[in-house]
Amino acid sequence: MSIMLGNTLYSMTNEWLAGQYDLGSLIDEVGKRGLGPGIEIIGFQSLRGFPNRVSDEEIKTLRDAIDRNGLVPTSLASNADIALRADQWMDADRSVEYMRPQIELAERLGFPVVRTQIGLTPEVLEKVEPIAAKAGVKLGMEVHAPEGPNTPKVIATREAYDRIGSEYLGFVPDFSSCMRAIPVGMLDKLRRDGLSEAGIESLKRAWEAPGAPFQRYGRFAAECGELGEPELPVGFARLVFTMFGRENLEDWRDVLPQVVHIHGKFYDVDDDLTSPSIDYESIMKVFSELDRTVSMSSEWEGHAYLDADEESAFDMVAKHHAMCSRFLGEGGVARV
Structure with a gap:
């Protein structure tokens, strides 16, 4: 089938932290530059008081900005935060209650997917699945460096998914898992x-x-x-060693049936529309085997080592869209 391109506001972390935009104007800039149609937000980054104390005004600001720019909500990125306390890990019941308002807010905001994290154990996933099913929201466990589709923690999650057997549990591949060079x-x-x-x-x-x-x-x-x-x-x-993974990109095929969203992680795009650090041509070949349309957020993380005045996140995302379109071909990009 095809991939619907889009953007996560996490790409614009430098611009956001520099105070260059508020939430509405940041989404407007994404829309003006044609960096949709998909739009993903990071709950704890984008929404003050997330998830329990987000004001009606902020919710309206977000939804109005998405609507007026003709964007499509794709994923609300949640946090597991199992190490909030220094003296002990969050137990299963507390993890469930920590995730509940994040899932319920995603439903209220109109996001079909909640990005979850590897810290959620199989026990938590089994308990939180009914909450997601009731909300009609799919939970996408992010497979991010240094993990990969076949590393032990992800295998344990895959086995839990097989046991639970729910359409509301899936994966969000992050291409940081399978890099070919340090940026x-x-x-x-x-x-x-x-x-x-x-x-x-x-x-x-x-x-x-x-x-x-x-x-x-x-x-x-x-x-x-x-x-x-x-x-x-x-x-x-x-x-x-934690951000740039060395897993085999061909292994993504093992989770394709359960992919609910994609993080198109990238750090660099050359003028010839290739990425020196991630083999996008090969990755796009693998994901072109999807049997349905899936959304992908361009996720530029060069802000980990570059300042806002060194590189424009908007320009980088535009180049990433062009690169992915090149490798997917006309029929491989979903039009909305």
């Missing part, structure tokens, strides 16, 4: 923070090596100690 922008930031070229080469070797993410980071950090690298960039480089 140049991240390497440049580490250089600016003082990491030497020897340190950069050490980082690349560790990232490309087999093993668990923090094992690879540990080897890198130990080598940097021997090289005398400064602590700041070595510490920041932890993100390389």
